[in-house]
Amino acid sequence: MLDYLRIMLTARVAKMDERGASAVEYGLLVAGIAALIVAVVFAFGGVINNVFGDTCNAVAGGAGTGGC
DSSP states (O other): OHHHHHHHHHHHHHHHHHHHHHHHHHHHHHHHHHHHHHHHHHHHHHHHHHHHHHHHHHHHHHHTSOOO
16 A cells, blocks of 8 residues: 555656646747747848838828828
8 A cells, every 4th residue: 555655656746747847848939939039020020111111102102191
C-alpha cells in the first residue's frame, strides 16, 4: 500500500513538472511570435502606410470630396 502511494505521489510531482515546462515553452513561443510581428511592422510599415494612403487618395479623388 505504501508503494502505491509513493508511486502516485511521484507521478503527480512529475506531472506538475511537465506542466511548468509546457508553460515555459508556450511563453517562448508567444515571445517569438511577438518579436516576428514587431519585425514585420518595422520592415513593411512604410509600404503598408503608402498603400493605404494611395487607396484613400484614389477613393477621395473619384468621389469628388476632400482628401484623407
